[in-house]
Amino acid sequence: MTQLQFKDAFWQITPYGLRISKPCLRTPLHPLPRIHPGDGYPSVNSLALPSTFGQAEISLCKEFTFHTGYEVLVQRLLDGRKMCKDVEDLLKQRAQAEERYGKELVQIARKAGGQTEINTLKAAFERLKQQIESVGNSHIQLAVMLKDELKGIEEFRERQKEQRKKYESAMERMQKSKLSYYKKTMESKKTYEQKCKEADEAEQSFERTSASGNQKQTEKSQNKAKQCRDAANEAENVYKQNIEQLDKVRTEWEQEHIKTCEVFQLQECDRITILRNSLWVHCNQLSMQCVKDDELYEEVRVSLENCVVESDIDYFIKSKMTGTQPPGAIGYENYYSREPNRGNSSPTQSCGMMKRFSGLLHGSSKNNAESITPSAPPLEKADGVYASIFVNEQARITSSQDYRVLYDYTAQNMDELDINEGDIVAVIEESEDGWWTAERNGQRGFVPGSYLERI
Structure with a gap:
């Protein structure tokens, strides 16, 4: 299945249709690690982003259409920028929630009583308080990790903005130049057509005057027809020159458009890949947090297994x-x-x-x-x-x-x-x-x- 490129589908509307064929590079993305049940606590290296993210996929571009235009591309990049901000807001709010939750757990653990209990049940309760505080601290650490991930997305979004601005400025200059030459060419075409009509009318008038036999009128009509024809020829030359100049500008614009589309497509690939990987890492972080919480609570369960009713009763009898x-x-x-x-x-x-x-x-x-x-x-x-x-x-x-x-x-x-x-x-x-x-x-x-x- 072929993969369309931005430069294939987003040509600016112009008086000329374009059909170009050009191969585009593609490199498959490395799959990100998943956490499966029983895998335990994954290593930090398993969360690294793939080294080949953001590259375009291989395909043979067969057809290039121009029914939408450059503005659609820019709008898509602006929508992508808004999506980055939405992900940033999500991570920011999740980090704040994790931080609040962790601090509240720490406070709960530190304010918990249990000093009146004795022997094995007291030891189990003390272990529970310790592990609740550890869980709270781990959630606070998770909030720090989420803030680091949020900072990375913000920096990526700003880099893309700076790069996009440079190509947008170049495209705006080319657009203005092309539009200026296009208007000039259309005006010269209109003048050329008008001069041709005037020359045809003058020649027809000369033919009618020649048939009447009036020498003076015939000579006057002949001179006018010649002048109109010379003006038409001159307008034709100007029109041809403007056409050549417009085609030159169009060619330059076309090359700039192709380059801009390729850059914008790479930016979009990078953005989708970065956000996809960021969300994947986010899910892995949450999964690891669940695993870590369960490991801490498992220590409490082990302590509770050592809690024996008969032992606590005997201890109370002997001591009191x-x-x-x-x-x-x-x-x-x-x-x-x-x-x-x-x-x-x-x-x-x-x-x-x-x-x-x-x-x-x-x-x-x-x-x-x-x-x-x-x-x-x-x-x-x-x-x-x-x-x-x-x-x-x-x-x-x-x-x-x-x-x-x-x-x-x-x-x-x-x-x-x-x-x-x-x-x-x-x-x-x-x-x-x-x-x-x-x-x-x-x-x-x-x-x-x-x-x-x-x-």
Whole structure:
């Protein structure tokens, strides 16, 4: 299939038809790379533009028509320039959108909470925040790449404009010269035709006068016919000279027109190729961004695979455990059975026992020195509201025995002892309230008895 060229189809309307045959060069374009599923992240070199873009295709130009003209070519190039601006606007707006999106992702990642979570789920959430910030930064980088592509198209459009202006100026000069000679030739043709008509009329008048036999009139008509014929011959010579000059100008215009059409066609080929490749690269950039986003989110999925429910539950139990034994039941105390001892009650001891019992109910490890003193028998109703609670806190004194620590425990008060899993401690006292006196490395303090195991 033959390929028409601009110079074949856009001749300026003139009084002369043109038929020219001339071969034109063509070089096939290299295909641009595509991203297929599974290809992964393509290299930067795969985005390079083909080295032979913008060359005309090979064809034998058989026919040249002139039904449209040079103005159609110029209008097409102006339309192409507008298309370049449309692509620039698209890339500009897309770059702005990518930049806004990336910055918002970074802000979202930095403002996200999650500090209250623990163990594996907390690690997965922290990984998600990191990857969201990375995705945001990658979209900001994509916006920079789009701006670079936009700058390249702008520079290309301006180069084409400067080149087109030079050929447009040359064509305008040739057009004006050709039009001037054409008008001059048409005027000389009109004068030539008028002189020929006058010469014919003068000769016909001479013939009629000769037939009448009037010598004076005949001689006068003969001189007039000769003058008209000389004027017609002179007008013919001027007309022929103008025709030759017009043909010379037309030939120069034709050569300039062919050269301009070839340049304009190359410009159009370059423009179409540049925009095609730019849009192709743009799609590749967006595809690569999707691949990059998926790679970042895959790391989050890997982190979530390591999130185990049982592990997080065990971690919480070990780090926040308060004890394995529930508080004892509150027994019934008859008010009248302890009436004789009511006057000898000790408010201080009663309050101390209440505080120790309250600490056990709420899982608190806070103790004071009063809680380990021997308790008195049940006392009277305190302040007329509740009966005092009898808790036998008589410590059972034992000989020193070694125990192994099962769980970590951090001391909450000065009278408690820090212990870690695997430590060996010596138990000095085992109190029934669950708080034992232990010694480790020369330091003594209270520890939860449920955290220890006899060796």
